[in-house]
Amino acid sequence: MGGKVSCTLGEVKQRADFIVYWGGNPAECHPRHFTKYTLMQKSKFLPRGRKDRTMVLVDIRETKSAKASDIFLQVRPGKDFELITILRALIKDQNVSDEAIADTGLTREVLDDLVQRMKSAKFGCMFFGMGLSMTRGKHMNSAALLTLAAEMNAFTKFVAMPMRGHGNVTGADVMMRWQTGYPFGITFNRGYPRYNPGEFSTVDVLVRGDCDAAFIIGADPGGTMPQPAIDHLKRIPTIVLDPHVTHTSKLARVHITTAPQGIAAPGTAYRMDEVPLPLKPPLKSPYPTDEYVVRRINEAIMAKPFWLPDGSQPQMLTAQV
Amino acid sequence: MIRITGGRVYDPANGINGEVRDLCMDGGSFVESVEGGRTIDATGMIVFPGGVDVHTHVAGGAINFARAMTPEDHRRTQAFIRTKTRRSGLGGMAPTTFATGYLYAGMGWTTVNEAAVPVLSARHTHEELADIPIVDKTTLTLMANNEIMLDQLENGEYERAKQVVAWYIWAAKSYGIKAVNPGGVAAWKWGKDAKQLTSPIEGYSKLTPGTIVTQLAQICEDLGLPHPIHLHCNNLGAPGNISTTIDTLKHLEGRRAHIAHCQYHAYGGDDWDTMCSETAQLADYFNAHPGITTDAGAVLFGDTVTITADGPWQHLLYKLTGRKWGNLDVENETSCGIVPYTYRPSNLVNAVQWASGLELLLLIQDPWQVFLSTDHPNGGCFWRYPEIIKLLMCADFRQECLKQLPDKIKGKIRLAEIDREYTLYEIATSMSAGPARALGMPKKGNLGIGSDADVVIYEEDEDVERMFGHPRYVLKGGEVVIEDGEIRETPEGREFLIKPACDPGIDDFMRPLFEECYTMSFENYPVELERIEHAEFADCLGSTRS
Amino acid sequence: MSLQVIDNATCTFCGCVCDDIQLHYDETRIHKANKACVLGTAWFLNHTVEHKYPDALIDGKKASLDDAIELAATLLHEADMPLVYGMSNTTCEAQKECAALADQLGGLLDSHTSL
Ligand code: SF4
Ligand SMILES: [Zn+2]
Numbered sequence: 010m011g012g013k014v015s016c017t018l019g020e021v022k023q024r025a026d027f028i029v030y031w032g033g034n035p036a037e038c039h040p041r042h043f044t045k046y047t048l049m050q051k052s053k054f055l056p057r058g059r060k061d062r063t064m065v066l067v068d069i070r071e072t073k074s075a076k077a078s079d080i081f082l083q084v085r086p087g088k089d090f091e092l093i094t095i096l097r098a099l100i101k102d103q104n105v106s107d108e109a110i111a112d113t114g115l116t117r118e119v120l121d122d123l124v125q126r127m128k129s130a131k132f133g134c135m136f137f138g139m140g141l142s143m144t145r146g147k148h149m150n151s152a153a154l155l156t157l158a159a160e161m162n163a164f165t166k167f168v169a170m171p172m173r174g175h176g177n178v179t180g181a182d183v184m185m186r187w188q189t190g191y192p193f194g195i196t197f198n199r200g201y202p203r204y205n206p207g208e209f210s211t212v213d214v215l216v217r218g219d220c221d222a223a224f225i226i227g228a229d230p231g232g233t234m235p236q237p238a239i240d241h242l243k244r245i246p247t248i249v250l251d252p253h254v255t256h257t258s259k260l261a262r263v264h265i266t267t268a269p270q271g272i273a274a275p276g277t278a279y280r281m282d283e284v285p286l287p288l289k290p291p292l293k294s295p296y297p298t299d300e301y302v303v304r305r306i307n308e309a310i311m312a313k314p315f316w317l318p319d320g321s322q323p324q325m326l327t328a329q330v
Numbered sequence: 331m332i333r334i335t336g337g338r339v340y341d342p343a344n345g346i347n348g349e350v351r352d353l354c355m356d357g358g359s360f361v362e363s364v365e366g367g368r369t370i371d372a373t374g375m376i377v378f379p380g381g382v383d384v385h386t387h388v389a390g391g392a393i394n395f396a397r398a399m400t401p402e403d404h405r406r407t408q409a410f411i412r413t414k415t416r417r418s419g420l421g422g423m424a425p426t427t428f429a430t431g432y433l434y435a436g437m438g439w440t441t442v443n444e445a446a447v448p449v450l451s452a453r454h455t456h457e458e459l460a461d462i463p464i465v466d467k468t469t470l471t472l473m474a475n476n477e478i479m480l481d482q483l484e485n486g487e488y489e490r491a492k493q494v495v496a497w498y499i500w501a502a503k504s505y506g507i508k509a510v511n512p513g514g515v516a517a518w519k520w521g522k523d524a525k526q527l528t529s530p531i532e533g534y535s536k537l538t539p540g541t542i543v544t545q546l547a548q549i550c551e552d553l554g555l556p557h558p559i560h561l562h563c564n565n566l567g568a569p570g571n572i573s574t575t576i577d578t579l580k581h582l583e584g585r586r587a588h589i590a591h592c593q594y595h596a597y598g599g600d601d602w603d604t605m606c607s608e609t610a611q612l613a614d615y616f617n618a619h620p621g622i623t624t625d626a627g628a629v630l631f632g633d634t635v636t637i638t639a640d641g642p643w644q645h646l647l648y649k650l651t652g653r654k655w656g657n658l659d660v661e662n663e664t665s666c667g668i669v670p671y672t673y674r675p676s677n678l679v680n681a682v683q684w685a686s687g688l689e690l691l692l693l694i695q696d697p698w699q700v701f702l703s704t705d706h707p708n709g710g711c712f713w714r715y716p717e718i719i720k721l722l723m724c725a726d727f728r729q730e731c732l733k734q735l736p737d738k739i740k741g742k743i744r745l746a747e748i749d750r751e752y753t754l755y756e757i758a759t760s761m762s763a764g765p766a767r768a769l770g771m772p773k774k775g776n777l778g779i780g781s782d783a784d785v786v787i788y789e790e791d792e793d794v795e796r797m798f799g800h801p802r803y804v805l806k807g808g809e810v811v812i813e814d815g816e817i818r819e820t821p822e823g824r825e826f827l828i829k830p831a832c833d834p835g836i837d838d839f840m841r842p843l844f845e846e847c848y849t850m851s852f853e854n855y856p857v858e859l860e861r862i863e864h865a866e867f868a869d870c871l872g873s874t875r876s
Numbered sequence: 877m878s879l880q881v882i883d884n885a886t887c888t889f890c891g892c893v894c895d896d897i898q899l900h901y902d903e904t905r906i907h908k909a910n911k912a913c914v915l916g917t918a919w920f921l922n923h924t925v926e927h928k929y930p931d932a933l934i935d936g937k938k939a940s941l942d943d944a945i946e947l948a949a950t951l952l953h954e955a956d957m958p959l960v961y962g963m964s965n966t967t968c969e970a971q972k973e974c975a976a977l978a979d980q981l982g983g984l985l986d987s988h989t990s991l
Contacts, residue, residue: 220958223961225961306945319719
């Protein structure tokens with residue numbers, strides 16, 4: 010059961026009369042989300058714009074986004090998964106104990122009202138942010154919310170999508186999926202892509218000291234990652250590409266300054282709903298683009314002997330376990 | 331420069347049926363003769379034009395969504411190992427881009443038509459297509475639920491609707507249009523579906539699915555598109571949908587059309603228990619109307635992942651199976667759904683589907699009208715085509731397979747009574763010459779002088795499935811890409827586009843409507859021509875490109 | 877000198893990727909970013925074409941681009957298990973090169989999503 014039911018932001022703009030932000034603070038982190046895509050827009054189907062839409066915010070604290078919402082639900086920290094599970098039960102008229110509800114920090118009255126509103130919506134959309142996907146039980150939380158959205162389709166149209174931060178992280182996700190089959194946390198150490206988020210994701214790899222060189226681009230782990238991970242980056246040869254000399258640059262063997270994307274570097278970036286947009290850089294940078302530098306590095310490596318000697322491996326493998 | 335000598339050549343477009351002939355190629359095309367260069371001795375072997383897939387889903391938001399939803403499949407699937415010059419990849423139900431090229435070429439297919447591109451996803455689709463090596467590509471833009479276009483038809487503005495279609499084709503850098511579940515997807519965005527061809531669509535007062543079919547088919551003809559309307563009929567997969575399908579065909583009123591995956595549209599019965607095959611009725615219609623073509627959309631037993639731009643059908647599947655479900659609604663265009671699915675011989679519905687696909691391939695008499703497809707990945711993965719070829723060529727094998735079906739299947743299907751066996755000539759027609767002609771690609775699907783030198787050479791083998799699954803050589807654009815089961819070269823493919831004549835004033839008409847419906851700037855919407863790798867222009871019929 | 881204008885420029889600072897920004901700029905910097913929010917405006921206005929940082933640093937010392945590229949290639953090629961990480965603040969075109977890099981190295985490939 011479960012799955013992923015999503016749409017582009019244009020569908021939300023045109024049709025969503027019920028919008029939930031779960032664990033995110035769009036007012037401060039995605040400032041134009043309300044005005045451009047969700048709340049404020051008028052459309053053929055929602056001619057009165059904001060008045061035709063209901064917004065619910067679910068978060069552990071009252072952020073600035075709460076002011077924009079019609080209903081604010083303050084969930085107890087770490088209880089998102091429980092709350093989603095309760096909602097999944099309530100929409101199906103299953104029994105939920107008072108203790109279970111109280112444990113989430115909310116009341117039955119509030120949740121019954123929410124479920125009633127969800128079901129009577131014409132088109133519901135749930136956005137989930139870092140607060141949901143980056144806390145305890147992160148993957149389970151997002152999966153549960155996606156399932157709730159899928160299940161809501163038994164009653165009315167409902168979709169869900171993550172609120173991606175950080176520039177073009179969506180583009181990386183989309184491209185890795187088409188080239189490797191996986192969105193992140195990939196290893197090519199057997200000559201083909203394999204995936205295991207807990208095992209091959211960067212923090213785990215660095216903390217365990219599993220990699221013996223690091224190429225960092227468009228990120229500054231030296232400023233954000235836990236200390237043991239940073240310590241490992243210091244121990245191994247680290248290479249950084251960035252428009253600025255970053256925390257990570259300072260502990261790296263090699264730093265290369267590059268042109269910032271969309272300002273001096275052309276190309277493409279993906280929006281959080283996986284719609285690609287062209288970049289239109291106005292400035293000419295004295296620095297080369299990331300694309301150019303990584304291509305040059307690829308070419309330089311191509312000129313060296315390949316790590317798998319020719320003929321030492323089959324071309325294809327059939328059954329993998 | 332390459333010369334292929336001594337092979338038995340099957341080139342249906344030129345009426346060549348198993349004659350021993352030599353083929354010469356130079357600069358990517360067939361030529362009269364060559365001096366020097368490599369000679370491939372194909373004595374005793376069988377030579378076909380490279381396969382052409384008229385309907386598949388290999389790139390873009392939907393299949394990429396499917397890749398994300400099936401990590402457990404990637405683990406147990408075929409892996410392509412990295413070499414010094416070749417990228418790694420994974421096969422399976424939703425192969426990665428690089429693997430898609432290797433797998434198609436590996437069984438001798440050299441041209442594929444990505445059959446469903448939502449306009450908003452066009453830029454993304456082209457980026458993925460550029461990462462599919464070896465094969466040449468075309469794309470079809472989804473149109474029948476486009477609200478801007480539908481509004482024109484609702485208001486009786488046919489000319490305007492035609493301009494809108496032309497604008498979209500060029501903006502999306504595509505080759506033609508596909509109409510999915512006309513009107514139904516627009517309704518689905520409200521959780522409804524359009525069932526009747528003659529009743530107005532939810533949200534419109536006059537417009538019916540039938541009108542959309544008639545007018546879009548006419549628009550394709552008036553624009554001179556090389557490929558006629560590519561039509562995915564309403565009520566896909568539903569018991570009793572045969573009446574909708576026949577009704578849809580009648581709405582074409584004699585216009586050319588290609589009907590996608592007809593297997594999913596040929597059922598009788600009133601519900602899942604009484605569902606049965608009505609392929610004879612549909613085949614009769616095709617036999618009487620040579621101007622329409624179709625692809626089988628055949629089903630093979632086993633695991634796959636279903637993705638179609640038909641949200642209502644996917645939601646039905648989800649309810650039937652309780653499996654994972656993905657749905658992606660794209661603004662103002664379409665929605666698409668994704669469900670991992672296993673077709674089982676023991677399941678009566680699946681058994682009817684399996685038989686129906688084969689029945690249509692066998693009952694439609696002219697292989698120039700019905701083409702090999704599984705609607706990849708919906709009915710099965712494209713790399714299983716050799717299994718279908720075996721089922722078509724060996725009646726005994728079919729009878730053998732029929733034995734796995736439950737007893738209750740009696741009376742629901744016709745397959746047991748059909749003893750037709752495809753000849754090699756007919757297979758070459760159905761997998762290459764026919765689809766190339768339907769797509770309007772004169773240089774594909776044939777071995778004539780001046781055509782693209784895409785060739786597949788098989789070593790004769792009693793086991794038809796093995797023979798078609800493991801060609802001895804595959805040449806793409808006159809270059810050996812597969813030899814003895816190994817990938818030799820991975821050249822980049824080309825993309826074919828058309829530029830239909832378009833009134834320059836249409837931009838000003840589109841801009842305000844566009845900005846009202848969509849969330850991206852009008853100027854940023856059209857895919858830049860520079861983004862298309864090796865773009866190749868096809869001409870519109872009856873018009874000269876300016 | 878009067879400012880040049882680009883309509884419908886794209887802001888990549890957050891996942892909204894607004895593509896309706898009007899930029900007013902001259903040869904050295906962007907002076908105005910109409911329609912952008914506070915975050916977007918800061919993003920556009922803070923970058924200039926100044927040669928503010930060295931082209932490259934090797935062990936903290938100024939180096940040429942060519943030397944840095946060559947050393948980077950050598951270090952990555954010598955490693956048994958190199959990691960390619962990040963890819964948030966860069967273009968898809970660069971991201972594709974990064975995937976090609978990890979594939980050719982037989983290394984690890986990961987984005988910010990895994991954090
Ligand atoms: S303008 Fe603001 S909301 Fe839009 S992408 Fe930039 S930072 Fe995000
Ligand atoms: Zn299809």
